[in-house]
C-alpha cells in the first residue's frame with residue numbers, strides 16, 4: 001500500500017485487529033503491541049472505535065469520514081478515517097489531515113457546483129467539470145474519458161495545467177479497463193496514487209495482509225506503474241462517472257510529479273464529479289426524450305394529417321425521408337406479408353426477402369436486430385448488399401405467426417481513430433487486461449476503420465422499436481379499414497341478393513304485382529284483423545275474357561303485354577291500402593280493405609269499365625274482364641272467400657262476360 005496513510009484490517013464487528021500496515025505505529029506515534037493482543041480500541045481509543053463500530057453497523061462503507069485529533073510527535077495532529085468492508089474484514093484507512101493552506105474549498109466548490117448545474121449541453125458541462133477540477137486541484141491534466149459500447153475509452157474533455165501534453169480526442173483500448181477494474185470502480189469510485197514511485201508499505205503480520213482491491217490507499221500494480229511511467233505521470237486521481245447502465249466514463253487527473261491531494265480536496269472533486277454526472281444523465285435523458293418524441297411524432301403527425309388510414313406504400317413515401325434523417329440511415333424498407341416497400345438506398349426486393357427469411361428463422365424475440373458490419377456477420381455476409389454496411393431490423397408484431405419487418409440501412413462510415421497506444425497483438429480480446437505496446441510515450445497510433453457503419457445507439461434502437469409498434473398499429477388500422485371496405489361491399493351485395501330473392505318470393509315476374517303466395521299472406525293477415533276489429537274487406541277475382549283468343553290471334557308476347565298493361569292499370573286505380581295480386585294465368589285478385597259489399601261492387605264496376613278503355617298496342621278488340629266479388633263474412637277463411645269470389649266470377653263468365661257478379665250468399 002501507499003505510504004501516505006495507514007490501514008488496519010479488523011474483523012467484521014470492528015473489534016479485533018487482524019493486521020496493520022507497517023507504518024501505522026509511526027503515523028499515530030504509538031508502539032504496537034503483539035499482533036494477537038491488538039484491538040481497534042488500542043489503536044483509536046475507546047470512544048472513537050465505538051463511534052466507528054456504530055457507524056459501520058449494517059453498512060458497506062462509512063457514509064462520511066470520521067475525523068479525530070491526537071497528540072502525535074508532541075503536537076496536535078488531525079486525522080481522517082474511512083472504512084469499508086472487504087470480504088469478511090473491515091479495512092480502516094487512516095490519513096493525516098494537513099492544514100489546507102492554499103486550498104480555499106467551500107466557496108470555490110459551491111460556485112463551481114452552481115456552474116455545473118447551469119450547463120445546458122454535454123460539451124459545456126464536461127469542459128466546466130475538467131476546468132473546475134484542474135483549477136481546484138492544480139493537476140497537470142484533467143480529462144473526461146467516456147466508454148463506448150466496446151469499452152474503448154475516448155477523451156472527450158480536457159483541462160491542462162502546463163506540464164503534460166494533450167490527449168484530447170485520443171482513444172484508449174478496452175484492455176486498459178478490464179472488467180475487474182470496472183467493478184472495483186463501481187464499489188469505490190475513487191482511485192488515488194499520490195506518488196507512483198513511493199515504496200509500498202507491507203503489513204504486520206505479513207501472513208495476514210488483507211486484499212486492498214477497493215482501498216484508496218492500495219499501491220498501484222506493477223503493470224499500472226509501467227503504464228503511467230510511459231505516460232510521464234507520477235501522481236493521479238481517478239473518479240468513476242456512474243451512469244444508469246454501468247460505468248459511463250471517468251474523470252482522470254494526472255500530475256507530472258508526485259502530487260498529494262488532501263482528503264477534503266478529493267471529497268470536493270468527488271462532489272463535483274457526482275453533480276456533473278447527475279447533470280449529464282439528465283441532459284442525456286432530455287436529449288433522448290426529445291429524440292424519441294420526434295420519432296413518435298413522425299408517424300402520428302403523418303396519420304393525423306389524413307383522415308383515411310394509410311397503406312404501407314403511402315406511409316413510406318410520406319415518411320421515408322424524415323425516418324432516414326432521424327435514424328441516420330440511407331435506406332429504409334418495410335416488409336409485410338411477403339411484400340417489400342423500399343425507399344432510399346435499400347437492397348433489391350429479392351435480397352430483402354432472403355434477409356427477412358434469415359432474420360425470422362434466427363431472431364425469434366421481439367427486440368431489434370442490428371449490425372454495423374453486414375459483410376462480416378454470418379447472417380448477412382452471403383447476401384448482396386454492397387451499398388449497405390449497417391442494418392437495424394425491427395420485427396413488427398402483426399400477429400403471433402406473422403411478423404413484418406422495419407429495416408434501416410446505413411452506408412459504410414470510414415473513420416480515423418486516434419489511439420493513445422496500440423494494444424498488444426498478443427491480447428486481441430478487448431476485455432482482457434493487456435500489457436500495452438507503447439512505441440514511445442507521445443506517439444499515437446492512427447487506425448482507419450473501414451467496413452463498418454456508424455454504430456446503432458441504444459436510443460436509436462429504442463426509438464425504432466417504438467416506431468415499429470406504432471407502424472404496426474397504423475398498418476393494422478389500414479388493413480382493418482380495407483377489410484371493412486370489403487365487408488361493406490359484401491354486405492351491399494348480400495342486401496341486393498336478398499332484395500332480389502324477396503322480389504322472386506313475393507312478386508310475379510311478368511307483371512311485377514304480388515304473386516299468389518304473397519296475396520294469400522295479405523288476405524290471411526286481413527282476416528285476422530277483421531276477426532279482431534270487425535273491419536270489412538273483400539276480394540275481387542277477375543279473369544280476362546277470351547284471353548286464349550288474344551294469344552292465338554296476336555301471339556303469346558302480346559298476351560304478355562296485355563297482362564302487364566292490365567296489371568299496371570288496375571294497380572294504378574287502387575287506393576294505397578288495397579293490393580293487387582296475380583292469382584294465376586290471366587286471373588288476378590284485388591284485396592280491398594275497409595270496404596263493405598256496396599263499395600266492393602262499386603270498385604268492381606269501376607275496374608271493369610276502366611279495363612274496357614285500356615288500349616294495348618296491337619290489340620284489335622277492346623279488352624274485357626269478368627269479376628266475381630266476395631265480401632268478408634265472419635268465419636271466412638282465405639280459401640272460402642276465394643272460392644266464393646271464384647264462383648261469382650264463373651257466373652259472370654257464363655252470364656256473358658264483361659260483368660260483375662257478387663258471390664251467391666252475399667246480401668246487399
Ligand SMILES: Nc1nc2c(ncn2[C@@H]2O[C@H](COP(=O)(O)OP(=O)(O)OP(=O)(O)O)[C@@H](O)[C@H]2O)c(=O)[nH]1
Nearest residue numbers: 543544545546547548549551556557559560585586
Ligand atoms: N300470354 C300469356 N298467356 C297466358 C299466360 N298464362 C295463361 N295464359 C293463357 O291464357 C289462356 C287462358 O285460356 P282459357 O282458360 O281457355 O280462357 P279464355 O280464353 O280467357 O276464355 P274465358 O276465360 O272463358 O273468357 C291460355 O291459353 C293460357 O295459355 C301468360 O302468362 N301469358
